[in-house]
Amino acid sequence: MSLIHNRCEFSDRQVVRIQETPDVVPDGQTPHTVSMCAYDELVDVSKPGDRVEITGIFRSTPVRVNPRQRSLKSLYKTFVDILHIKRTNAKRLGVDLSTRDASEQAAGPGAQAVGVGGEEDNEDVDVQSGFGGDATHSVLHEVKEQQTLSIAKAGIITTLNARASILTAANPTGSRYNVNLPITKNIDLPPTLISRFDLVYLVLDKIDEANDRRLACHLVSLYLEDKPDTSGKDILPIETLTAYISYARNRISPVLTKEAGDALAARYIELRKVGEDPRSAEGRITATTRQLESMIRLSEAHARMRFADEVVVDDVEEAARLIRKAAKSSATDPRTGLVDLDLINTGQLYHQRKLAGDLRRELLQLLDEMGSGFGRATSPSGPSSTAPTKAVRYVDFAKTLND
Template sequence: MNDQTRSILHEVMEQQTVSVAKAGIICSLNARTSIIASANPRESKYNPRLSVVDNIQLPPTLLSRFDLIYLVLDKPDPRTDRKLAKHLVSLYYLERAQDVERVSIELLTDYISYAKKTCNPLITDEAAEKLVEGYVQMRRVGPSMVQAGRRTISATLRQLESLIRLSEALAKMELSQQVLEKHVNEATRLMRLAIQEAATDPTTGQIDMDLINTGRSARARQTFNQLYEVVKGLLDGFPSHSFRGDALFDKLIEQSAMQVSHHEVEEVLQRLQEDQIITVAGT
């Protein structure tokens, strides 16, 4: 996805408008619509050791605006493999069974259009209490997994807003004028499943919403800060106050027990340059 497409999606998902510039005229049009997106992992294979952000290379500021994020992974499972195989084979039968009643595209389109026009469900008192309870329970997951002074964030107010939208959508599906407890329960179930799949830190197995919101988990931030201080301390070991990146990396490997990569060291050097501690010359 190029930068222009990303900026357009940012505007649509944040402000529900899209700007069009043509023949020197710039206008802003309403874009109140739902967005369903799919993405393939880089190198055409999902790496379980990396986060969702690193696998699909989508900015966290854009990825975090989706209400539900599901991973569709090809995991060997006899039950699902058999079910999928039977479905594919059935497509090539000479005589296909017609005992299943199917809904036409036209009918489904009319139903959705009618629901959007006629249904404006209101949240009942019981449903409101369920929304608050569901959000608080998701928030409790973070503090319950505190380890080594780290505190992960398992849910934010953005997830609460998503719960409200999902509950209202489930009510509209039933042409209901009220959001009931059953709608909130189903929305909470969908949200928990999405968070468990997309917001799990591959290095710790813990749920951390920062993976989606910022692209970096709490543990990764802690490791980066430790590496930052180590590299900052090594700078005094260069008498000439100048050094090459490879020399710094070799010295870091010799004097530190941390297992780091060249990419991580480059990120630290970039931060040191932003903090005006060092000046990078050349490439």
């Protein structure tokens, strides 16, 4: 029997693997996967990461390990022929702002295990797993900004959805947080990545007698408890909390009302006005469009927590309060006590940028006056200079002349 191409009819076929959703996976078990085959117009209907409801026919095909073996000893490969695909649970703004149930956890080195780096040593290649570094951080920029992940590897070029909330905890580089340094220098993460988080809080170990006493009493009570079963009687059961979050995420899709939209615009303008400085034309940056998008997502999440179908003004007020508290915690100038988001966006404060501009102007003026005597530029400021340079490295500002 031979195949005659001009007398055959060809149809599209796609192999799809589906996996159980986290909210139905029992604790301590891994999600089950099933292979499915889509034909003709059902090809490319769904994308990786979509929640779908599939109707199909469950089939099994014998796969013999040895052609001489009988059919009773052969293996059977099961799959599903898809008849219908229905996409469900579409998310607004491309993000799901809720906690995933039975989510998978991984440490830093394990999360970077997919990255492989090679190094040639004596004609041998030393392969190191988790060799990500800055390249790994750059991948997170797209995940946090567009909620997508682009892959171009092994001949596969595709874009995956990254509809998940990211909760990150970081320790300071020097084992203790230095309040005189910006947050980007304390936790050794690039400003472009930190600025993409909706809320950034600092949890500092401050000496407070009331808090220290409350913490000590709580830790001691864990050892003095006669009945361990009653220690968590006032806490919401984990089963109830899991069902609550799952229902709110899957069943509630709040819609933004006109009053809430006006309130969002008003709160964004108020946040922008906080950074106005009548003495300067530049001013401090206290809010950007990222804060506005964060406010929208937080407002919808707050309405979803209330099982509400509409986002009201109270949801916007709560979202604005969270953003103000987060900015006050992580983006406050230690010298002035004012909020400056450039501390997160660029790693520099307003007065540092102003000082850099003044010194650059002084350097340009000094070079114009010296002409060819550039050797005397090692003393950047003279008696008539108005820019303080004692605590600033001259070389750093000399490099800005190349711009």
